[in-house]
Amino acid sequence: MIVELEKTYRGVLCPRCGARSAAPARALQVAQETYTPQTFLVRCAQCEGEGRFSMADVRAFSGEPQKRVRRSRAKISPPR
Numbered sequence: 640m641i642v643e644l645e646k647t648y649r650g651v652l653c654p655r656c657g658a659r660s661a662a663p664a665r666a667l668q669v670a671q672e673t674y675t676p677q678t679f680l681v682r683c684a685q686c687e688g689e690g691r692f693s694m695a696d697v698r699a700f701s702g703e704p705q706k707r708v709r710r711s712r713a714k715i716s717p718p719r
């Protein structure tokens with residue numbers, strides 16, 4: 640039995656900026672249960688570009704998925 644100490648998640652790479660985004664858990668679950676190829680839309684957390692992905696695009700990343708930044712609410716002080 641393999642114990643995973645490192646956190647991993649399944650996600651996709653944004654075709655525009657190359658940022659990692661977590662794949663929707665529901666799409667992964669449906670694909671696993673039905674063995675049918677799923678396509679799903681993922682909005683990039685970095686550039687907010689939306690892309691359509693298939694299960695073939697899903698890969699395992701180490702770490703935790705990037706949190707989506709809501710620009711309208713986020714209070715980020717610019718570096719000086």
Ligand SMILES: [Zn+2]
Pocket residue numbers: 653654655656657658683684685686687688
């Ligand atoms: Zn992007």
